[in-house]
Amino acid sequence: MVQLRKVHGSENHFFLLDQTTLDQPLNDGELAALAQQVTNPQTGILDGADGLLVVNSSAHANVLGQMRVINADGSEASMCGNGLRTVSRYLAEKNHTNQFKVETLTADLQVSRQNDLAPDVPAFSVEISPVRFKPADFPFTNLGDGALIDQPVPAFAAGLNFTAIAVPNPHLISFVDEDTMNSDILGKLGAHLNGHNDYFPDGVNVSFAQILGKNQLFVRTYERGVGFTNACGTGMSATSLAFAMTHPHLGQFDHTITVYNPGGMVKTKVHQAADRYWIDLIGNATQTHLIEVDEAQLHGANVTTETATIEPTTEETAYLKFVDQLPKVSAIAVKK
């Protein structure tokens, strides 16, 4: 029997699998098949999830593990901000330490345990980088041959400006008013740019942001490979950087930015040094269920209520209590 965990950052839900506990790690095809099966509300368990976080060993110095991210549709992403917080907590508790690095597809990222956000609501800070802007980094086409920063793109939506930032997974961001936030524009644009389109051949995470005040945002994201999620960590991080770059009198570098989302709230801090940017993403790392299943069922993409034993923790109740005491900033409800 091996252990699987159900975890979330701001109600962006994942199953977490530590492959170092397996006799035989899953190959890439098996990982994609398992992600699609177990995250599907119909075929999986616990109302499904937004993706699968895979922990492997790392040979890099001062690095406690490697994180891979498989979206619900089986596609692999280079980064996952909410997921990295939960992987960091898992590795911190497994190795009895609170500050270290985690290897991701393009960089070893600094992570550290933070004070609990509330009783039984553990929190971590994770580095989001590298940050890129060139069309080839997404990739995107037909939007000019330089960075896309605060530009109108009528083909996407009339009257909106867009910014493209890769962290390093690809993000398209627009600052919008409340009516636009509550309209179907984000869902339609997200579906279009993640289907057959002339701009983002590999898809893109699309975020709409409302500016609530100085260093305060509400962000909603239509994620590549998933659709609407309650929060997207890299999306909120990229949006915070776009905020500081395009609204410098409201979004400040090196200041804490509070980012509300349909699943709760995180904090970000955007930094700029000579030739690079990076973002700190701080928020909950909640573990809602411990799951026991035979390794063979993982290889066979067959984790169901028949094959797995599922134990809830007390942390979801604690997290919802934390969310209840937050200011009500949006009518957009949590997606189950």
Ligand SMILES: N[C@H](CCC[C@H](N)C(=O)O)C(=O)O
């Ligand atoms: N859907 C994303 C990966 C998950 C990122 C998101 N869940 C986060 O917390 O950053 C992509 O394909 O780039």
